[in-house]
Amino acid sequence: MALIDVINFRKSFGPKVIHEDVSFYVRKGECLGLVGGSGAGKSVILRSLIGLEKPDSGQILIDGVDITPFNEKELIPIRKKVAYAFQGGALFDSMTVYENLAYPLRAHTELAEPAIADKIHHQLAEFGLEKAINLYPGELSGGMQKRIGLARAVIMQPEIILYDEPTAGLDPYNTKKIQELILRLKAKGVTAILVTHDIPTAMAVCDKFAFLKDKVIAEQGTIDQLKNRDNSLIQKFIEGNIL
Amino acid sequence: MSEQLDLSQAIAKRFQEPLEFLGGVAILAKDTFNEIRTRPFYGSLLIDQIYLVGVKSLPLIFITALSTGMVMSLQYGLGLEKFGGKPYVPRLVASTILREMGPVFTSLMLAARVGAGMASEIGSMVVTQQIDAIRALGTSPIKKIVIPRVLACLIVLPLLVSIANLVGNLGGLVVGSAELSLDAQFYYRRVLETSNLKDYLAGFGKTFFFAIFIAMPSCYFGLNVKNGTKEVGIATTKAVVTASLLILVGDFFLSKLFWVIEQWL
Ligand SMILES: Nc1ncnc2c1ncn2[C@@H]1O[C@H](COP(=O)(O)OP(=O)(O)OP(=O)(O)O)[C@@H](O)[C@H]1O
Ligand SMILES: [Mg+2]
Numbered sequence: 001m002a003l004i005d006v007i008n009f010r011k012s013f014g015p016k017v018i019h020e021d022v023s024f025y026v027r028k029g030e031c032l033g034l035v036g037g038s039g040a041g042k043s044v045i046l047r048s049l050i051g052l053e054k055p056d057s058g059q060i061l062i063d064g065v066d067i068t069p070f071n072e073k074e075l076i077p078i079r080k081k082v083a084y085a086f087q088g089g090a091l092f093d094s095m096t097v098y099e100n101l102a103y104p105l106r107a108h109t110e111l112a113e114p115a116i117a118d119k120i121h122h123q124l125a126e127f128g129l130e131k132a133i134n135l136y137p138g139e140l141s142g143g144m145q146k147r148i149g150l151a152r153a154v155i156m157q158p159e160i161i162l163y164d165e166p167t168a169g170l171d172p173y174n175t176k177k178i179q180e181l182i183l184r185l186k187a188k189g190v191t192a193i194l195v196t197h198d199i200p201t202a203m204a205v206c207d208k209f210a211f212l213k214d215k216v217i218a219e220q221g222t223i224d225q226l227k228n229r230d231n232s233l234i235q236k237f238i239e240g241n242i243l
Numbered sequence: 244m245s246e247q248l249d250l251s252q253a254i255a256k257r258f259q260e261p262l263e264f265l266g267g268v269a270i271l272a273k274d275t276f277n278e279i280r281t282r283p284f285y286g287s288l289l290i291d292q293i294y295l296v297g298v299k300s301l302p303l304i305f306i307t308a309l310s311t312g313m314v315m316s317l318q319y320g321l322g323l324e325k326f327g328g329k330p331y332v333p334r335l336v337a338s339t340i341l342r343e344m345g346p347v348f349t350s351l352m353l354a355a356r357v358g359a360g361m362a363s364e365i366g367s368m369v370v371t372q373q374i375d376a377i378r379a380l381g382t383s384p385i386k387k388i389v390i391p392r393v394l395a396c397l398i399v400l401p402l403l404v405s406i407a408n409l410v411g412n413l414g415g416l417v418v419g420s421a422e423l424s425l426d427a428q429f430y431y432r433r434v435l436e437t438s439n440l441k442d443y444l445a446g447f448g449k450t451f452f453f454a455i456f457i458a459m460p461s462c463y464f465g466l467n468v469k470n471g472t473k474e475v476g477i478a479t480t481k482a483v484v485t486a487s488l489l490i491l492v493g494d495f496f497l498s499k500l501f502w503v504i505e506q507w508l
Pocket of ligand 2 (some may be wrong): 043044087
């Protein structure tokens with residue numbers, strides 16, 4: 001059974017229809033690459049998966065449970081299970097990096113402060129960001145903020161991670177580090193959706209792709225399926241021939 | 244026909260915003276009330292806010308209260324001099340401060356300082372997706388943002404008003420003795436003799452309403468920023484204007500209410 005199942009998802013903002021009818025699923029342990037032009041509505045889909053946006057109609061099943069009718073309180077267990085790594089990091093700018101990473105741990109675990117500190121040091125070491133621990137987000141570069149945001153998303157060891165362009169704006173070295181991190185988490189069985197324009201990373205970590213175009217999923221399939229398909233839209237999108 | 248339509252649309256548009264505000268604040272108030280009774284409760288956030296709202300406002304409130312008391316004492320004194328009414332200045336100044344000037348001026352100053360700060364801070368958090376992050380991390384913006392601010396105002400405003408009452412009367416006394424040649428001892432005794440607990444409570448009781456009038460619109464307008472930093476500025480203005488209007492208009496009805504209650508007691 002699919003761990004994430006989006007069925008006939010429709011979403012508009014006022015008169016502006018963003019998604020006409022979007023359906024896709026991700027099985028446990030899989031990584032889906034969600035691609036599409038800028039403004040196609042990729043972030044809106046990820047946000048909807050943790051209930052930050054409500055669809056106009058359709059269903060979003062997480063582990064078989066439709067979360068669309070859930071209120072904020074009912075969404076809390078879902079949000080513990082599904083982490084969203086924001087496109088811009090979305091760090092709390094009144095808190096240090098340490099406090100940012102401690103935030104979910106303090107909210108959802110009974111860990112004592114030394115254990116929390118331990119986890120944070122470990123997590124930052126993994127991202128090569130130990131030096132930033134006592135800095136405020138405003139003192140960090142955009143790429144660093146993004147990586148801290150990612151660190152904050154994964155520190156609770158969620159079952160599902162939604163990556164929103166995790167490598168955009170990063171140098172090749174850090175891009176590779178993020179790639180390795182995603183692969184490591186995947187090896188541990190974490191299910192993921194990766195929104196990205198970074199095709200090499202997507203190729204390296206994704207099992208299958210869905211292409212969002214003209215308000216619907218225009219094409220989806222595994223990498224092998226897509227490779228063998230004549231006239232693959234995703235192929236054309238990657239080569240820069242369509243939007 | 245189309246003119247009629249235009250007119251009705253114009254009217255609808257005119258009323259849409261206030262109605263949206265009332266509905267939105269009502270929902271926010273309901274959520275706040277519901278969540279305040281459930282765990283967890285973030286005490287340290289409340290203390291931060293008490294510091295920001297209360298301690299940081301002290302100098303402003305001090306100056307406001309002092310100058311209000313001084314100017315009232317001066318005006319009453321000069322006005323009543325012709326009728327030999329100078330001895331009534333302590334009583335008049337004290338009751339005006341306790342009942343109206345203390346609570347209203349303090350609240351207005353707090354609305355300007357704290358309301359603007361809250362609306363712009365929360366609005367910026369919306370724009371930079373920090374409010375979304377609070378939700379995405381399985382926590383509640385109501386608990387993290389709204390409740391500490393509302394409670395801080397509820398705790399701090401009555402205290403600030405009490406301080407303003409004292410300082411305002413002190414200002415009155417200073418001018419009374421320096422400008423109106425009233426004996427300071429006499430002034431002091433007159434204030435204590437003539438003002439009673441009713442005066443004090445009539446003003447003090449309002450402050451809890453005023454605290455809500457400041458905190459709720461500020462949180463509401465901040466949280467409802469949608470697109471970009473320009474709206475943060477608009478939200479800030481709306482928060483201050485709304486809070487000030489609620490205080491000024493609300494003051495009339497609350498005065499009336501407390502007056503009725505006093506008659507009743
Ligand atoms: N809260 C909102 N109100 C109104 N319109 C919105 C809102 N959020 C998103 N949109 C619109 O929805 C569309 C899709 O936005 P989204 O951020 O999902 O795009 P995206 O595919 O993630 O693009 P990018 O690759 O640039 O991040 C955009 O046209 C955007 O203007
Ligand atoms: Mg996006």
